[in-house]
Amino acid sequence: MALVTYLFKQKPMKYIYEIQKIMSSKNLMLVYEGEFTQEITKSVLSMTERNLESIGEESGIKRKVFNVMVECLQNICKHADTFEASREEKGAVFMIGREEGSYVITSGNFIGNSHIEGLKKKLEHINSLDKEGLKGYYKELIKSSELSEKGGAGLGFVDIARKSGQKLDFDFEKVSDEYSFFSFKTKISKDSE
Amino acid sequence: MQIIQLEGTEDTPKVMLDKAKGIYEVSGRSLPEDAAEFYAPILNWLTEYAGQSNPSTEFVIKLEYFNTASSKLILDVLSKLEDVKGSKVVWYYYEDDEDMQEAGEEFSELVDVPFEFKTY
Numbered sequence: 001m002a003l004v005t006y007l008f009k010q011k012p013m014k015y016i017y018e019i020q021k022i023m024s025s026k027n028l029m030l031v032y033e034g035e036f037t038q039e040i041t042k043s044v045l046s047m048t049e050r051n052l053e054s055i056g057e058e059s060g061i062k063r064k065v066f067n068v069m070v071e072c073l074q075n076i077c078k079h080a081d082t083f084e085a086s087r088e089e090k091g092a093v094f095m096i097g098r099e100e101g102s103y104v105i106t107s108g109n110f111i112g113n114s115h116i117e118g119l120k121k122k123l124e125h126i127n128s129l130d131k132e133g134l135k136g137y138y139k140e141l142i143k144s145s146e147l148s149e150k151g152g153a154g155l156g157f158v159d160i161a162r163k164s165g166q167k168l169d170f171d172f173e174k175v176s177d178e179y180s181f182f183s184f185k186t187k188i189s190k191d192s193e
Numbered sequence: 194m195q196i197i198q199l200e201g202t203e204d205t206p207k208v209m210l211d212k213a214k215g216i217y218e219v220s221g222r223s224l225p226e227d228a229a230e231f232y233a234p235i236l237n238w239l240t241e242y243a244g245q246s247n248p249s250t251e252f253v254i255k256l257e258y259f260n261t262a263s264s265k266l267i268l269d270v271l272s273k274l275e276d277v278k279g280s281k282v283v284w285y286y287y288e289d290d291e292d293m294q295e296a297g298e299e300f301s302e303l304v305d306v307p308f309e310f311k312t313y
Contacts, residue, residue, distance in 0.1 A: 038226040042203050045224075060289055063258070067292070070224055070260050077226060139299060142265055155261040163292060 028097040036080050036092055036115040040110045048096055065103050067163050069096065071156040072184065079109060089179055095155045101190050108183040116172050116180060122154045127167045134162050164188055194245070197238050205231055206256060210231070210238050215247055219270070220255035220285075223263040232266035239273035247278045255285035256293070264296075270303040281307045288312040 024033065031052055032044055048069060052062045078090045081091060092109035111119065129137055138158050161168055169185040194212045201207035201221035209218045225231045242250075252274055259267065274280040284297035294310065301308035 023219060038204070041226075046203065058293075059287075063290060063292065066258060070258070072225060074224075074260060074262065135299070142268055143303060155264070159261045159264075 013084050026097055027099065028095055031093070031095040033093045034091060036073065036076045036094070038074075041070070041077060044073060044094065045069060058190075061103070061188060061190055064163050065096070065105070067142060068105055068186050068188060071160050072105055072186070075156050076107060076109050079111070083110070083112075085110060085112075085179065099187070103188045103190075104185060105188070106183065106185045108181055110175070110179045111172070111182045113174070113180055116182075119182070120172070123157060123168050123170055126154070126157055126161050129161075131162075131165075134158060138162065139187060160186055194242065195238070197201060197234060202299040210235065210242075212242060212245075212247060215250075217250060218255065220253070222257050223259040223267070225260075225263065228260070228262040228266045232263075232270065236266075236269055236273060239270065239277070243273065243276040246279070248279055250274070250277050250280040251283055252280060253283045253285065254297075257287070259296075268300060268303060271300055271306060274306045275304055281309060283311060285307045285311050285313050 017120070022028070030044065030048055032057070035042075045066065046135070049062070052065065057065075073094060076094065080090060080092065091109040092107065094105075094107045096103060096105050098104070126137070141155050141158065147177060157168060164186050166187055166189075169187075171183045173181045173183070175181055196213075197208055197210040199205070199208040204224040204279035206219050206221040206223045209216050211217075217271060219235075223231075234249075252270075254267070271282060274282065282301070284301070286297060297308065297310060
């Protein structure tokens with residue numbers, strides 16, 4: 001957890017309290033910052049799964065949360081594998097929290113500015129489709145696209161849109177001439193069933 | 194024919210492919226990062242099996258979760274079954290899992306193999 005390590009070097013007693021306050025006020029169940037791998041993905045999934053189980057969450061919601069988390073986390077892993085950047089820009093963040101009546105899954109990672117246009121187009125296209133449109137697009141992608149190890153077809157984003165039943169919520173924040181920070185948020189409503 | 198028997202893990206399904214016993218099953222969770230690598234031996238097995246298949250083949254898919262990387266490979270597995278005479282897919286889904294039911298229905302629309310749906 002690079003962020004936490006960094007903060008500790010500053011003023012441990014103060015920052016740990018700040019973090020606790022933020023997490024508690026935002027109802028965050030889990031925040032992870034650092035390197036993303038399949039091993040980390042599995043740990044984050046099993047921690048959240050246990051957490052949802054212990055609060056007695058309904059199985060349908062649990063499954064949706066789990067599915068969306070898998071796609072978000074693996075998107076970051078795949079991106080990190082191919083992303084040529086310095087250590088600092090390789091770091092990404094993932095969190096899951098509760099808001100009234102829903103679970104909110106948010107992730108953020110750096111992306112090269114030259115890739116923004118393509119990604120934005122993909123996400124906006126997904127957002128222009130309704131339920132039936134998404135279903136058709138999903139089938140089209142799964143049939144046509146040769147399996148790329150990067151999963152480049154954006155099947156994960158389509159799946160997230162379908163499982164959550166919501167428009168994809170995203171933002172790009174320019175941090176330098178080279179990079180931007182891509183944030184992505186999904187809400188799983190408890191009464192979506 | 195060789196038997197494929199894999200125990201399920203946190204991110205890979207349990208797999209059982211046994212021609213002599215007539216058992217063909219993939220169950221559990223399929224979330225590998227590299228789905229192509231995981232499914233390659235299964236696809237190879239099916240290619241070999243297609244040339245010497247039993248009179249009937251009930252291929253059971255009973256997945257709790259699968260990621261989108263796996264979904265393409267599941268489609269590949271189902272496409273292989275098109276070449277197996279007398280094959281049928283038995284698609285299990287947890288009784289209130291509409292997403293898994295819908296996923297099965299979509300797969301059934303993409304391949305030319307009969308599907309039977311069962312809940313558990």
